Structures are given as C-alpha cells and as structure tokens.
Amino acid sequence: MGFNNIEEPMNTLKVLMIAGARPNFMKVAPIIKAIELRSSQEEGGIRNIDVRLLHTGQHYDEAMSEVFFRELGIRPPDINLGVGSGTHAVQTAKIMTGFEAVCLKETPDWVVVVGDVNSTMACTLVCSKMGIRVAHVEAGLRSFDRTMPEEINRIVTDALADLLLTPSHDADENLRREGIPPHKIVCVGNIMIDSLVENLPQIRQSPVLRNLELKREGFAYVTLHRPSNVDQEASLRTIMLELDRLAKRLPVVFPIHPRTKKMCGQFGISLTANQNLKILDPIGYYDSLCLTENARLVLTDSGGLQEESTYFKTPCLTLRPNTERPITLTVGSNKLTTLASLPNDIEAVLTRESRFGRVPALWDGKTAERIIDSLLQCSRAPADSEKLAACAG
Numbered sequence: 001m002g003f004n005n006i007e008e009p010m011n012t013l014k015v016l017m018i019a020g021a022r023p024n025f026m027k028v029a030p031i032i033k034a035i036e037l038r039s040s041q042e043e044g045g046i047r048n049i050d051v052r053l054l055h056t057g058q059h060y061d062e063a064m065s066e067v068f069f070r071e072l073g074i075r076p077p078d079i080n081l082g083v084g085s086g087t088h089a090v091q092t093a094k095i096m097t098g099f100e101a102v103c104l105k106e107t108p109d110w111v112v113v114v115g116d117v118n119s120t121m122a123c124t125l126v127c128s129k130m131g132i133r134v135a136h137v138e139a140g141l142r143s144f145d146r147t148m149p150e151e152i153n154r155i156v157t158d159a160l161a162d163l164l165l166t167p168s169h170d171a172d173e174n175l176r177r178e179g180i181p182p183h184k185i186v187c188v189g190n191i192m193i194d195s196l197v198e199n200l201p202q203i204r205q206s207p208v209l210r211n212l213e214l215k216r217e218g219f220a221y222v223t224l225h226r227p228s229n230v231d232q233e234a235s236l237r238t239i240m241l242e243l244d245r246l247a248k249r250l251p252v253v254f255p256i257h258p259r260t261k262k263m264c265g266q267f268g269i270s271l272t273a274n275q276n277l278k279i280l281d282p283i284g285y286y287d288s289l290c291l292t293e294n295a296r297l298v299l300t301d302s303g304g305l306q307e308e309s310t311y312f313k314t315p316c317l318t319l320r321p322n323t324e325r326p327i328t329l330t331v332g333s334n335k336l337t338t339l340a341s342l343p344n345d346i347e348a349v350l351t352r353e354s355r356f357g358r359v360p361a362l363w364d365g366k367t368a369e370r371i372i373d374s375l376l377q378c379s380r381a382p383a384d385s386e387k388l389a390a391c392a393g
C-alpha cells in the first residue's frame with residue numbers, strides 16, 4: 001500500500017527506507033523499529049511518522065535476504081523492485097527507473113538510505129533530481145580507493161544527500177574535507193551495533209558451534225567476497241591455499257558468498273571441504289554473529305565483520321590494502337593484511353591475547369534513536385537544502 005492510499009493525519013512525516021543487499025538489512029531493522037515506536041508520539045509538531053520499506057531486490061536469495069528479514073523481525077517490504085543481479089550500470093539503471101516511479105506515486109518527505117551498495121547510490125541519485133530529501137546512514141566512510149565500487153557509491157551518495165548521519169568522528173572529518181557543510185553532518189554512531197545489541201540473546205543461543213563441533217576461541221571464521229580478492233584467478237587460488245594451510249592449525253569455517261562460489265566455478269578451483277575446512281552456504285545473522293563472538297580469529301574483507309569483531313574484541317585480519325573503517329584499526333581489534341603477509345599475521349594473532357581493543361564511542365545500541373531525533377529536527381525546516389542550516393545543530 002502506498003503512502004497516498006491511506007488517510008493521513010495532518011503533519012504525517014512520510015519516510016521511505018531503502019534496503020537492497022545483505023549488509024543493509026541489519027541497518028534498516030533498528031531504524032524501522034525505532035520509527036514505529038515513536039510513530040504515535042508527538043515530536044516537534046509532527047504527529048506521526050509513517051515508515052515504508054522498499055527492497056530493491058539487489059540481493060534476492062533466501063540466504064542473502066529473507067533469512068535476515070526473519071531473524072531481525074523486519075516486516076515484509078511494502079515495495080519490492082525485484083531488480084536482481086547485473087552489471088553495475090544495468091543494476092543501477094534498473095533501480096533508478098523503478099524507484100523514480102515509486103517516488104512519483106509515494107511522494108515521501110524523506111528517503112533514508114544506508115551503507116554503500118548500488119541501491120544506496122541509485123536511490124539517492126533519483127531523489128536528488130526530484131527534490132526529495134535523503135538521509136544517508138553510515139555517511140562519511142572513505143577507503144580512498146576508487147577501484148572499489150562501494151567507494152564510488154559513498155562519494156556520490158554523500159555529495160547529494162541532505163543529512164549525513166555518520167558512525168564516528170573520522171567520517172565527519174572526511175565529509176568536511178570534501179566541502180560538505182558542517183550543518184548537514186550529525187555523528188549518530190554505528191547503526192549495525194543496534195541490531196547486534198538487540199539480538200545478543202538470540203545470537204548466544206545459536207546452535208552453530210555445536211552443529212559444527214567448534215570450541216569457543218578454537219576456530220577461524222572466514223568471509224571473502226570482494227572483487228579485488230575473488231575476481232582474479234591468481235589471488236583466489238592463493239587464498240584457497242592459505243585457507244588449507246590455516247585449516248591445518250585450527251578448524252576454519254568459510255561460508256561462501258555467491259560471487260566467490262561463482263568465481264571458483266569459473267576458474268575451476270575445487271571447493272573441497274575437509275574435517276577442518278568447513279565450506280558452507282551463506283549463513284544467517286545469528287550464526288554469523290555467534291561465530292564472530294567466539295572465533296579465535298576472523299579473516300575477512302567485509303566492512304561489517306570488521307566492525308562486529310571490534311565490538312566483540314575478537315582479533316580480525318582484513319584482507320584488503322585499506323579500510324573505510326579506520327576506527328576498527330586504531331581502537332578495535334582489526335588489522336589489515338595482504339596475501340604475502342597473511343601467514344605471519346595469522347601467526348602473530350594466534351600467539352597474542354585472544355581478545356583486545358575497545359568498543360568505539362557511540363557504538364552503544366542507541367543509534368536509531370539518534371537518527372530519528374535528527375530526522376525530526378531537520379523536518380522542522382523546509383525541504384530546501386539551503387535552509388537545512390536551521391537544523392542538524
């Protein structure tokens with residue numbers, strides 16, 4: 001049902017939330033819940049917030065999408081564009097075309113986008129041409145590596161969004177350096193940690209350790225899917241050899257992303273699991289977080305896992321030359337690694353204490369509340385970006 005199909009009370013603030021790919025779902029869940037909680041409250045002259053959820057369909061498999069809706073208690077999307085996979089241009093164009101029609105019909109006051117996937121950028125572009133205000137959650141992260149598709153998505157989204165909601169102060173600085181007016185930037189904290197904190201009881205009840213016969217702090221948890229690691233045959237072969245080698249030291253759990261699986265197939269790399277190298281299909285949220293909390297070592301190229309392991313103080317090696325989440329290096333338990341230095345880095349992790357680092361400020365489970373506060377505060381100003389100076393403090 002569209003915003004316009006219901007009888008709206010005066011002053012209803014119409015918020016359209018966008019989700020498209022796996023790393024989006026744990027970010028939209030707490031925002032939707034927080035909005036629903038507040039929706040009947042009088043805030044700043046706004047009597048009601050009506051939130052709708054749009055799924056672009058960028059990810060569509062049960063294991064890449066539906067399991068997260070189920071586990072995180074996200075209601076079914078009000079709209080699903082069903083765009084599916086494709087080249088970047090095809091996927092982005094399909095999202096834009098579908099989303100423009102939705103915006104014409106729904107006339108949202110705010111579109112809230114999260115993260116850095118193609119859906120984030122595509123929806124922001126549409127809104128900016130239509131004069132619809134966009135709030136970007138997880139704004140300001142920069143790897144300074146434009147070979148990453150996500151970096152392009154971040155730069156474009158942040159250049160166009162009206163409200164930039166950042167997870168940490170390093171992100172504020174990046175935005176200021178790019179000339180974003182300071183009044184548009186609000187440091188609200190890490191939204192992913194809201195989901196983590198809320199779901200800790202279920203995460204701790206996950207049967208995954210028992211099912212895979214793993215001991216606490218006695219295994220490595222591996223996720224790898226970045227094009228820079230898995231789209232080149234030489235690099236993917238070396239990764240698989242290193243995982244074999246690591247599995248001789250301790251059990252390795254490796255849920256394989258569809259991209260990685262596809263590339264292994266293309267390069268004729270056999271995915272032969274053994275007793276100690278446990279290659280699985282993609283796993284759900286509870287199991288992934290349970291493995292992250294209990295691993296002796298996380299090896300990943302995912303942005304989210306760098307942050308989740310930091311929260312649990314689990315040592316993390318990130319197989320990338322850079323990270324857009326430097327706070328996980330300076331405050332948390334993360335370290336960048338390369339294929340050349342991986343054996344030494346693994347050795348160093350296995351010989352040091354099994355938990356270290358701190359949880360960064362504002363990674364406290366209350367970020368969704370601060371996001372709603374910022375949205376409401378900015379909504380008192382007219383939708384003219386010049387006038388946003390009146391809000392956001």
Ligand code: UD1
Pocket residue numbers: 021022023058059060061064065085086116117118119149150225257258259262
């Ligand atoms: C996307 C995001 C990336 C994020 C990752 C998390 C962009 C540019 N990239 O990358 O930032 O870290 O999601 O997973 O937005 N596929 C399936 N089932 C699905 C989805 C995809 O089998 O539900 C397969 C398709 O064959 C596709 C491949 O996986 O070609 C890659 O998917 P795609 O969405 O293009 O990029 P990701 O690598 O998943």
